[in-house]
Amino acid sequence: MPSEALDIPLPDNASSALVRKLGALCLMSDEEITFMEGLQNHIVDIEKGRDFVEEGSDLRTTCVISEGWAVRYIMLEDGRRQILSYALPGDIIGLHINFRAQATYSAAALTPLKVATIDPRRMTEISQKFPVLAAGLSWCTAREFAILGDQTVRLGRLAAPERLAHFLLELWHRLDLINEVDGTWIDMPMTQSDLADTLGLSLVHTNRSLKTLRDANLVTVTRDAVRLDDVNALMNMSHFNPDHLTEFSI
Amino acid sequence: MPSEALDIPLPDNASSALVRKLGALCLMSDEEITFMEGLQNHIVDIEKGRDFVEEGSDLRTTCVISEGWAVRYIMLEDGRRQILSYALPGDIIGLHINFRAQATYSAAALTPLKVATIDPRRMTEISQKFPVLAAGLSWCTAREFAILGDQTVRLGRLAAPERLAHFLLELWHRLDLINEVDGTWIDMPMTQSDLADTLGLSLVHTNRSLKTLRDANLVTVTRDAVRLDDVNALMNMSHFNPDHLTEFSI
DNA sequence: AAATGGATTTAACTTATGTTATAAGTCAAT
DNA sequence: ATTGACTTATAACATAAGTTAAATCCATTT
Secondary structure (H helix, E strand, C coil), X not given: CHHHHCCCCCCCCCCCHHHHHHHCCCCCCHHHXXXXXXXXXXXXXXXXXXXXXXXXXXXXXXXEEEECCEEEEEECCCCCEEEEEEECCCCEECCCCCCCCECCCEEEECCCEEEEEECHHHHHHHHHHCXXXXXXXXXXXXXXXXXXXXXXXXXXXXXXXXXXXXXXXHHHHHHHHCCCCEXXXXXXXXXXXXXXXXXXXXXXHHHHHHXXXXXXXXXXXXXXXXXXXXXXXXXXXXXXXXXXXXXXXX | CHHHHXXXXXXXXXXXXXXXXXXXXXXXXXHHHXXXXXXXXXXXXXXXXXXXXXXXXXXXXXXXXXXXXXXXXXXXXXXXXXXXXXXXXCCEECCCCCCCCECCCEEEECCCEEEEXXXXXXXXXXXXXXXXXXXXXXXXXXXXXXXXHHHHHHHHHCCHHHXXXXXXXXXXXXXXXXXXXXXXXXXXXXXXXXXXXXXXXXXXXXXXXXXXXXXXXXXEEECCEEEECCHHHHHHHHCCCCHHHHCCCC
């Protein structure tokens, strides 16, 4: 209603995930929406499991996730792997790569992926020409930092079942923001092994922790989804602070 | 030499830590240096131990560390604390706070601190008017992300003595970049309890890990400093990848 | 000089998590 | 249907890390 009065079109479902995400927090002009959509006209398909950023290699492309899920991760020489973050639709990988020659992480497709690849210099262009978009991207950056902060607490200070609960809640909130949840069901395209590498646990202990939550009637697990059966209990046990994410939802 | 030929003054020791840091990677014009220094004309002193950012409270100030060390941290209701990152001279806390009402972390002074407080809108101004400075700040952001990524690997996948070695190496490299190391000596203004909250360990186990490194002749520890006695061995045991930081040192 | 309080160090014990092994479930390809 | 590769589930055992407690060390104040 207010948007009609102001003649500013709210980005609809036909828009890219990034524009929908940014549209949720700032009123963009037609010109800005058009520019942002135009940035993403080069879409590539990436098959499930494929690495599309490799640590140490030249990184000269900004990737906007259009459809599907990706992970950023670091692999040690001895095979240990740590997943750094999940990139969901609308998320950006490599927003800040000016001056950077080499990627400090790898990225892989957890599902079949559609990615808009953008010349990072065009992102810089945004800051100069479109202050509202620039603020939107700055907001995305702040949000990334908040998510990484929570990830640090999770790994550093939570016990295994707490970590799992905390992570599921984060996913749920993030997916909710982009309208990809169905009630308290969450897609789980990753294997328990991926989950282990996310939570800093062994595969076996990840499975044990999942069983702990199941046995406490906190979650229901199916092959490729999880339902949060008691969100409050999960929040309490894991000290999850939704403010860190919902701050970013207006 | 090249800088004289081009009539571009290299920022000297009289400059702020941030300008020195940025000067190490991009050639700034006189105007840019002056602007950047002018931004930091409001310096406040913060006593050791004081909290100067509090999670949940309004955050409307960007802080540039001018002298001293600070930590960003998150505290759980039950007293568990996790340090998210260290802010050293030249580092910025709250660079991306547009739209953000509330801090998602707290920050405290590890040492007596001199901090330049800046209206975040003036930082936005930079992006529009000074492309070189904007690129410099983007570089700072990318570096933060690389450091947080390493922190995630440290907490998620390294054993206690590995974590400690890895962290010490990170500090050493970061301090080296701002000329605050003396050989392989590193200042250690934090207590072992702070260290524990950094590494996601208990105080006792942090102390044990320190002893492990001491007994292996890898480090020498004094009251307020640590010497890295065998950098190569420390790098090998902790899988430290200096590229993640030195990428940022040209 | 004594006293105080914080920081470090170490020991003894408990617990959480990792490791190895094996079985069972699932899915895709034949 | 049958295989094979991957994934999930559990058990038994080993080890790393947490907890509690107490002693020593240090810096600061009295």
